[in-house]
Amino acid sequence: MQAAAAVHRPHLLAPSPLRGRTRRPSTVRMALREDGPSVAIVGATGAVGQEFLRVIAARDFPYRSLRLLASERSAGKRIAFEDREYTVEDLAAPGVFEGIDIALFSAGGGVSRTHARTAVASGAVVVDNSSAFRMDPEVPLVIPEVNPEAMANVRLGKGAIVANPNCSTIICLMAVTPLHRQAKVLRMVVSTYQAASGAGAAAMEELKLQTQEVLAGKAPTCNIFSQQYAFNIFSHNAPILENGYNEEEMKLVKETRKIWNDKDVRVTATCIRVPTMRAHGESVNLQFEKPLDEDTAREILRAAPGLTISDDRASNRFPTPLEVSDKDEVSVGRIRQDLSQEDNRGLDIFVCGDQIRKGAALNAVQIAEMLLK
Amino acid sequence: MQAAAAVHRPHLLAPSPLRGRTRRPSTVRMALREDGPSVAIVGATGAVGQEFLRVIAARDFPYRSLRLLASERSAGKRIAFEDREYTVEDLAAPGVFEGIDIALFSAGGGVSRTHARTAVASGAVVVDNSSAFRMDPEVPLVIPEVNPEAMANVRLGKGAIVANPNCSTIICLMAVTPLHRQAKVLRMVVSTYQAASGAGAAAMEELKLQTQEVLAGKAPTCNIFSQQYAFNIFSHNAPILENGYNEEEMKLVKETRKIWNDKDVRVTATCIRVPTMRAHGESVNLQFEKPLDEDTAREILRAAPGLTISDDRASNRFPTPLEVSDKDEVSVGRIRQDLSQEDNRGLDIFVCGDQIRKGAALNAVQIAEMLLK
Ligand SMILES: NC(=O)c1ccc[n+]([C@@H]2O[C@H](COP(=O)([O-])OP(=O)(O)OC[C@H]3O[C@@H](n4cnc5c(N)ncnc54)[C@H](OP(=O)(O)O)[C@@H]3O)[C@@H](O)[C@H]2O)c1
Ligand SMILES: NC(=O)c1ccc[n+]([C@@H]2O[C@H](COP(=O)([O-])OP(=O)(O)OC[C@H]3O[C@@H](n4cnc5c(N)ncnc54)[C@H](OP(=O)(O)O)[C@@H]3O)[C@@H](O)[C@H]2O)c1
Numbered sequence: 001m002q003a004a005a006a007v008h009r010p011h012l013l014a015p016s017p018l019r020g021r022t023r024r025p026s027t028v029r030m031a032l033r034e035d036g037p038s039v040a041i042v043g044a045t046g047a048v049g050q051e052f053l054r055v056i057a058a059r060d061f062p063y064r065s066l067r068l069l070a071s072e073r074s075a076g077k078r079i080a081f082e083d084r085e086y087t088v089e090d091l092a093a094p095g096v097f098e099g100i101d102i103a104l105f106s107a108g109g110g111v112s113r114t115h116a117r118t119a120v121a122s123g124a125v126v127v128d129n130s131s132a133f134r135m136d137p138e139v140p141l142v143i144p145e146v147n148p149e150a151m152a153n154v155r156l157g158k159g160a161i162v163a164n165p166n167c168s169t170i171i172c173l174m175a176v177t178p179l180h181r182q183a184k185v186l187r188m189v190v191s192t193y194q195a196a197s198g199a200g201a202a203a204m205e206e207l208k209l210q211t212q213e214v215l216a217g218k219a220p221t222c223n224i225f226s227q228q229y230a231f232n233i234f235s236h237n238a239p240i241l242e243n244g245y246n247e248e249e250m251k252l253v254k255e256t257r258k259i260w261n262d263k264d265v266r267v268t269a270t271c272i273r274v275p276t277m278r279a280h281g282e283s284v285n286l287q288f289e290k291p292l293d294e295d296t297a298r299e300i301l302r303a304a305p306g307l308t309i310s311d312d313r314a315s316n317r318f319p320t321p322l323e324v325s326d327k328d329e330v331s332v333g334r335i336r337q338d339l340s341q342e343d344n345r346g347l348d349i350f351v352c353g354d355q356i357r358k359g360a361a362l363n364a365v366q367i368a369e370m371l372l373k
Numbered sequence: 374m375q376a377a378a379a380v381h382r383p384h385l386l387a388p389s390p391l392r393g394r395t396r397r398p399s400t401v402r403m404a405l406r407e408d409g410p411s412v413a414i415v416g417a418t419g420a421v422g423q424e425f426l427r428v429i430a431a432r433d434f435p436y437r438s439l440r441l442l443a444s445e446r447s448a449g450k451r452i453a454f455e456d457r458e459y460t461v462e463d464l465a466a467p468g469v470f471e472g473i474d475i476a477l478f479s480a481g482g483g484v485s486r487t488h489a490r491t492a493v494a495s496g497a498v499v500v501d502n503s504s505a506f507r508m509d510p511e512v513p514l515v516i517p518e519v520n521p522e523a524m525a526n527v528r529l530g531k532g533a534i535v536a537n538p539n540c541s542t543i544i545c546l547m548a549v550t551p552l553h554r555q556a557k558v559l560r561m562v563v564s565t566y567q568a569a570s571g572a573g574a575a576a577m578e579e580l581k582l583q584t585q586e587v588l589a590g591k592a593p594t595c596n597i598f599s600q601q602y603a604f605n606i607f608s609h610n611a612p613i614l615e616n617g618y619n620e621e622e623m624k625l626v627k628e629t630r631k632i633w634n635d636k637d638v639r640v641t642a643t644c645i646r647v648p649t650m651r652a653h654g655e656s657v658n659l660q661f662e663k664p665l666d667e668d669t670a671r672e673i674l675r676a677a678p679g680l681t682i683s684d685d686r687a688s689n690r691f692p693t694p695l696e697v698s699d700k701d702e703v704s705v706g707r708i709r710q711d712l713s714q715e716d717n718r719g720l721d722i723f724v725c726g727d728q729i730r731k732g733a734a735l736n737a738v739q740i741a742e743m744l745l746k
Binding site: 215227231315316346 | 561562581585588605607608626640641643650654686695706712
């Protein structure tokens with residue numbers, strides 16, 4: 001209960017695209033790299049597509065040429081990036097993947113199903129952000145910090161698909177995998193707190209608009225979601241399956257098994273949307289085969305790549321979506337022995353991660369970086 | 374993904390006090406009841422206190438006289454209620470509990486600790502909304518639908534304290550107890566989605582103000598909470614204990630044991646604030662001793678008092694805080710067999726309840742009604 005208004009900066013939306021939000025703003029690259037791959041971004045005008053550009057700039061990802069693709073709606077649009085101007089091209093035009101080495105797809109499952117094989121046929125490695133190929137046994141499903149070995153056989157120049165896991169899965173497993181390696185997770189119960197951004201750029205706009213409308217006493221506009229989102233939460237809008245789980249929840253269940261290469265791990269999940277803009281939270285309860293005490297868990301997490309620990313009990317500071325927005329790292333906190341399990345065989349943790357960044361674009365660019373090694 | 378703006382009514386804040394939001398608005402009572410108890414409301418100007426008045430009116434709770442108490446800050450304020458005007462009195466004034474039969478306390482733990490015994494000494498039955506006496510072995514902790522027997526020995530005219538459980542506990546156990554009676558809960562994992570109202574009327578105002586500020590690009594005012602709440606979520610602001618749980622979480626752990634009179638039930642909880650106004654959501658994972666299939670569970674819940682089922686998989690409609698706001702019933706949905714447990718020994722459910730209503734004022738008034746029987 002502190003009064004500390006002055007130190008807080010407001011934060012609502014993702015930064016506007018390409019406003020120089022790179023990690024090293026002083027090193028703007030003035031030229032393309034002749035030895036880099038030629039890259040296509042499919043869905044370049046979307047929330048994830050725009051983040052691809054930011055991440056490529058921030059990480060100095062080398063590229064010989066860049067092609068920005070979207071639907072015919074956006075074809076012809078100009079996008080400035082790293083001192084050049086690009087014209088968005090229509091994905092449906094013939095030959096768009098000719099000469100492309102790496103195609104980063106983020107335009108929905110339908111688009112991936114229709115166009116990814118074409119890109120592969122012309123020799124590109126597709127890094128796909130949709131769910132289209134994730135459970136395909138031929139397609140590696142990769143979080144670089146977790147299972148890089150799964151894509152050992154993928155080579156630049158030989159067409160292939162690598163799938164990016166669902167954002168909730170990535171964020172969860174970034175924190176849980178190091179603990180799993182130590183004590184083996186037998187069962188995991190996940191409840192999510194998912195942001196608007198998971199449903200794309202238009203969903204973020206709708207949350208903002210609805211909030212303005214509700215504050216003004218007006219009826220909220222419901223185009224993307226079928227109900228009021230402002231000042232409300234609701235069960236994730238993914239379709240519900242026969243077993244009562246929604247598709248988002250089943251992704252956590254199935255993708256975890258595939259990524260860990262562990263058919264026996266038992267996972268249940270409840271996925272809920274909350275009125276935040278661009279980062280997800282997840283409350284994760286873990287049951288282990290071997291004992292794992294809280295202090296050891298904290299040490300393991302501290303040493304793990306891509307994680308930051310936010311676990312300050314004295315000042316009640318733990319991961320929040322706001323604090324991880326625009327950050328590469330997944331933040332983990334509320335690390336504690338689960339009282340409801342015996343012999344140090346359980347932990348509760350709370351994680352937050354920027355789901356457009358590590359949950360989508362960053363993870364995909366990291367996969368692309370592995371292809372260059 | 375429907376466009377249905379016109380059918381949605383905006384809903385943000387609790388209704389202004391006493392704007393006739395009774396269930397039977399046509400039966401405004403013109404006179405007090407000579408055979409009713411004399412009632413005092415401690416904390417009458419607060420979020421829960423104002424809800425007490427609404428609930429009393431809505432349920433036609435009989436009273437011979439009514440005394441509204443608060444701190445000296447509010448003493449002298451006028452409050453119109455059921456065709457009379459009351460003057461708020463200073464709780465610290467001498468003799469305020471003289472002649473009082475039932476005192477409904479909701480002014481914080483400190484106030485209850487200081488003043489409840491005085492009310493008891495003058496013969497009142499105190500129904501206390503704070504956490505001050507909940508774990509006192511002499512004090513019954515009661516949800517009328519769950520454990521009315523716990524207050525069997527409390528009689529009007531004989532001073533006593535009855536404690537109202539924490540709002541998260543009430544909302545959770547309203548749905549879980551009927552299942553527990555059938556199949557015995559061995560272990561329960563709860564993740565909460567808690568509204569601003571849980572921190573009082575000023576917290577709701579702060580969330581509204583912050584949201585306006587953030588939308589306008591201004592720094593959010595942080596007086597009640599120590600960080601930005603608008604478009605954010607954070608770990609519940611209750612103090613963190615030695616074991617890493619916060620006090621709110623430990624209430625769920627301990628109160629469940631006391632209310633069920635079951636020392637062995639294992640509970641873990643992660644309590645998170647989300648930017649909603651007045652109703653909590655809870656994701657609850659259950660492990661049972663006996664098998665319990667989903668259909669039987671649904672039937673049991675349908676027959677249970679004080680619950681409504683919102684579980685429409687086809688149209689993706691499940692409980693939301695908005696839909697339960699200003700409602701007596703706790704809403705339960707997402708009822709499904711937990712995939713991660715065998716032999717039908719697990720269920721996942723999602724519940725929402727108005728935590729000022731059933732989580733506080735309604736439950737307390739129901740306790741008071743039991744005293745009149
Ligand atoms: N949002 C996330 O955090 C997230 C995380 C992981 C994975 N993903 C996946 O990434 C994909 C896109 O998500 P998003 O959030 O970026 O969505 P978004 O903001 O709605 O953007 C969609 C993008 O796809 C393009 N597109 C749509 N239909 C197309 C078509 N028929 N042909 C070519 N391009 C088309 C759009 O181009 P126009 O401008 O022409 O419409 C736009 O560039 C989805 O598969 C999603 O599941 C998203
Ligand atoms: N909010 C909930 O949903 C909820 C649920 C369950 C239990 N509770 C419990 O109910 C209590 C009140 O919650 P709330 O949400 O109604 O808080 P609130 O909106 O902040 O109201 C607090 C009330 O307590 C009064 N008060 C404060 N200090 C006092 C003092 N020293 N002497 C006399 N009266 C005093 C205030 O009177 P003034 O106008 O004079 O300041 C006001 O009426 C707390 O113990 C809370 O834990 C709340």
